Amino acid sequence: MTASAGKRACRRDLWAVAGAVALCVLAAVVGRVINRTIYGSEGILRLEWPPLYAWWLPHAGPGTPAAVAVAALVVVYGPSTARRLPWRGLVWAVWAAAMAWTWSLALVDGWDRGVAGRLTTSLEYLQSVDDVHDVGAFLRDFTHHILVGSPGLWPAHVAGHPPGALLTFVGLDRIGLGGGAWAAAWCLTVGTSLTAAVLVTVRACAGEELARRAAPFLVLAPAAVWIGVSADGYFAGVAAWALALLAMAATRSTRVPRLAALGAGLLLGWAWYLSYGLTLLVLPGAAVLLIARSARPLPWVLLGALVWVVAFTSAGFWWPEGYTTLVERYYQGAAKVRPYGYFLWANLAAQVLSVGLATVAGLRRAAGPLWTAVRGMRRGAPTGRGALAVLVAAGVCMLLLADVSGMSKAETERIWLPFAVWTLPACALLPRRFHSWWLAAQGLLALLVNHLLLTGW
Numbered sequence: 001m002t003a004s005a006g007k008r009a010c011r012r013d014l015w016a017v018a019g020a021v022a023l024c025v026l027a028a029v030v031g032r033v034i035n036r037t038i039y040g041s042e043g044i045l046r047l048e049w050p051p052l053y054a055w056w057l058p059h060a061g062p063g064t065p066a067a068v069a070v071a072a073l074v075v076v077y078g079p080s081t082a083r084r085l086p087w088r089g090l091v092w093a094v095w096a097a098a099m100a101w102t103w104s105l106a107l108v109d110g111w112d113r114g115v116a117g118r119l120t121t122s123l124e125y126l127q128s129v130d131d132v133h134d135v136g137a138f139l140r141d142f143t144h145h146i147l148v149g150s151p152g153l154w155p156a157h158v159a160g161h162p163p164g165a166l167l168t169f170v171g172l173d174r175i176g177l178g179g180g181a182w183a184a185a186w187c188l189t190v191g192t193s194l195t196a197a198v199l200v201t202v203r204a205c206a207g208e209e210l211a212r213r214a215a216p217f218l219v220l221a222p223a224a225v226w227i228g229v230s231a232d233g234y235f236a237g238v239a240a241w242a243l244a245l246l247a248m249a250a251t252r253s254t255r256v257p258r259l260a261a262l263g264a265g266l267l268l269g270w271a272w273y274l275s276y277g278l279t280l281l282v283l284p285g286a287a288v289l290l291i292a293r294s295a296r297p298l299p300w301v302l303l304g305a306l307v308w309v310v311a312f313t314s315a316g317f318w319w320p321e322g323y324t325t326l327v328e329r330y331y332q333g334a335a336k337v338r339p340y341g342y343f344l345w346a347n348l349a350a351q352v353l354s355v356g357l358a359t360v361a362g363l364r365r366a367a368g369p370l371w372t373a374v375r376g377m378r379r380g381a382p383t384g385r386g387a388l389a390v391l392v393a394a395g396v397c398m399l400l401l402a403d404v405s406g407m408s409k410a411e412t413e414r415i416w417l418p419f420a421v422w423t424l425p426a427c428a429l430l431p432r433r434f435h436s437w438w439l440a441a442q443g444l445l446a447l448l449v450n451h452l453l454l455t456g457w
Contacts, residue, residue, distance in 0.1 A: 006431065013361035013430070020352045020360040027051040027349035034342060045410065046334040051346040052353065052449075053411045053456035060451060061114065063107025067450070070101045071220060071443030078216030079435045087208065090215060091196045097219045098192040105450050106188065106228035118229040118457065119187070120180040123156045125169045125231060129178065132170045139163055140316030146325045148332040157231070159329055163317055164273030164308075165231060184229040191233025194421055195219060197240035202425045204247035205291045206388035210428045213435070217427035220439055222356045222446035226414045230457035235274045236418040242267035243284055246301065250292035261297035265304020273308055276323050277407070277415070280398045284422055287394035293381040330407065338409040347403050350413045355423050356445050358438035362426030366392050369429070388425055395422025414457045 031050025035043030048055045074097060085093055106114040120126050131152070132138045145152045146159045153159070158166050169183055177186070195218040203211035227233035245264035248254040268285070271278040289295055312319065352360060366389040373386030382390050398419035402408050408415050430438055449455070 009365070010431070010434070013364060016360050016364040017357045020349075020357060023345070024051075024349045024352050027346040031342065031346060034339070044337050044339065045342065046338060047410055049453060051343075051350045051410070052413055052453065054449075054453040056452070057454040058452050059108070059454070061108040061110045063104040063109075063114070064451070067101070067104035067108060067447060070097070070104055071440075071447065074101070074216050074220045075436050075439045075443060078219065078439060079213075079432070082212045082215040087203075090212065091199055094199055094215050094219055095193055095196040098195040098224065099189065101219060102188055102192050102224040102228035105224055105446060106184075108450050109454065113454075115184045115229055116179070116181040118180065119169075119183045119231065125155070125158055125166050126180060126183055127155045128158050128166055129170050129173050132166065135167070135170075136315055138167075139312065142317055143322050143325050146322070146329050148329060156333070160326060161275050162273040162319065162322055163312070164270060165235075165275070168234070168274070187231055187234040188228045190237035191227040191230075191417075192224075192237070194227075194233075194237045194240035197237070197244040198421060198425060200244040201240070201247040201288070202388065202391070202428070204244075204251045204253045205288060205391055206425075207384055210384065210388050210425070213428035213432065214425040216435070216439055217358060217362075217442065218421075218424055220442045220446070221354075221359075221421070221424050222442060222449060223354045223413075223417060223420060223424075225446055225450050225455060226354065226417060226457055230414050230417075232275075232414045232417045232457075235271065235278065236421055238267055238274060239271045239278055239281055239418040240421065242271055242281065243288060246285055246297060247288045247292070249297040249300070250288055250294045257297065258300050261300035262304045264297065265301035266307060267304075268301065269305035269308035271418075272305070272319070273312055275418070276319075276326065277402060278418060280401060280419065283397050283401075284391065284394040287390050291381055291387045291390055327407070335406075335409050340406050340409065343409040344403060347408065347410075347412045347416075348399075350410075351399060351416065351420055353445065353449060354413045354417070355420050356442040358427045358430065358442050359423050361438065362429050363392065363396065363423060365429035366426045385429060388428060392423055392426045395419055398422070411456070413455075 028050060031045055031047065035045050035047070035050065047053055081093070082090060108114060142163045144150060145154045172178065172182055172186060198218055199211050199215055202214055227236070242264050245260045245267065249257040249261035249264060254260045268281060271281060369385040370389035370393050373382035373390055376382065376386070399416060402416055402419060427438065
């Protein structure tokens with residue numbers, strides 16, 4: 001690329017970012033106007049600070065110095081460290097750095113409000129842990145407590161997910177890790193591991209060079225604000241490792257591809273019983289198989305997923321019935337009044353705040369390689385930047401399908417974490433000489449959101 005072409009590309013990046021910022025501002029302004037015009041304070045949107053589920057509350061906390069320090073270290077040393085470290089060391093370092101970043105951001109709100117108390121509210125899973133005495137009876141009776149007006153109505157988050165989500169916290173409680181602090185630590189640990197999983201997937205599909213370029217952006221993603229602490233971070237971690245194992249199996253980058261494929265199926269099947277929306281994982285799964293030009297892992301993946309389908313169905317929980325009942329419950333609550341037309345585009349503004357401005361610029365850069373990859377499909381599988389663009393495009397498609405479904409009106413900065421994280425590798429396509437600047441933008445955005453707003457999760 002010539003110097004003049006490079007300058008034009010950078011200007012286009014900035015225009016894309018400017019458009020994303022304008023979208024966020026418009027969503028905030030229009031949202032507040034709608035709220036103030038209809039039904040007062042939280043209004044018809046049921047949000048105090050649209051498009052996010054958050055309240056305006058400038059504050060600092062014990063995690064503030066650590067968060068600033070982690071951000072500064074990643075900005076200054078992240079790109080060079082990602083180039084130098086041995087591969088296995090880099091994978092572990094990315095996970096460790098992501099944990100440090102996410103723990104720091106969570107502790108900005110303090111230990112109780114930011115960590116230990118997050119999953120103990122009236123809407124959360126821990127409210128129902130003591131209600132599960134017999135797992136078989138629980139599964140057989142689960143769907144009967146979803147609809148408003150049902151006896152023993154489940155809290156919103158329990159009712160809004162398959163029973164695997166609650167069973168996770170029941171399992172933790174039964175082995176002596178009960179309470180909000182252990183639940184938060186579990187979600188944060190599994191959730192931050194998605195950075196390593198995405199890194200492994202990018203290397204298997206698009207090569208080690210692009211994976212190393214993406215590494216610091218995976219660490220410093222603003223999405224960490226919601227990964228710490230929400231159960232959706234845990235869901236995202238499970239989903240990410242399912243795709244990582246699938247990528248390793250499909251590309252034969254492991255000595256045990258069949259075992260990896262079976263593991264991918266087990267995690268994929270478990271993900272379906274954690275969140276109904278994770279059925280959309282078939283899109284990045286198909287992208288991985290397309291990039292690898294291989295369907296060899298499929299029988300083993302299906303076998304692994306079938307284990308959970310058989311187990312839950314034979315125990316009395318029928319997934320399709322749970323989902324259709326949930327849809328009815330969903331429109332008994334806030335979704336009944338939240339306007340689809342506003343959230344159809346405001347949800348995308350929330351994603352800008354989750355994935356960051358660097359990702360917006362990276363997605364713009366991915367358009368060219370994606371077009372080249374699609375045009376060249378007949379000649380062979382996409383590689384390098386083309387393969388990365390295909391993987392990222394699958395992440396975008398998941399977001400768009402979730403958006404048009406109408407099943408996520410608001411709170412998508414949390415709910416869509418399993419989808420949004422697959423757009424982050426697009427940052428690898430940004431010019432290397434500007435990586436520190438883009439990382440600074442990512443870190444600053446996360447710090448501003450976490451210190452100016454009190455997020456719901």
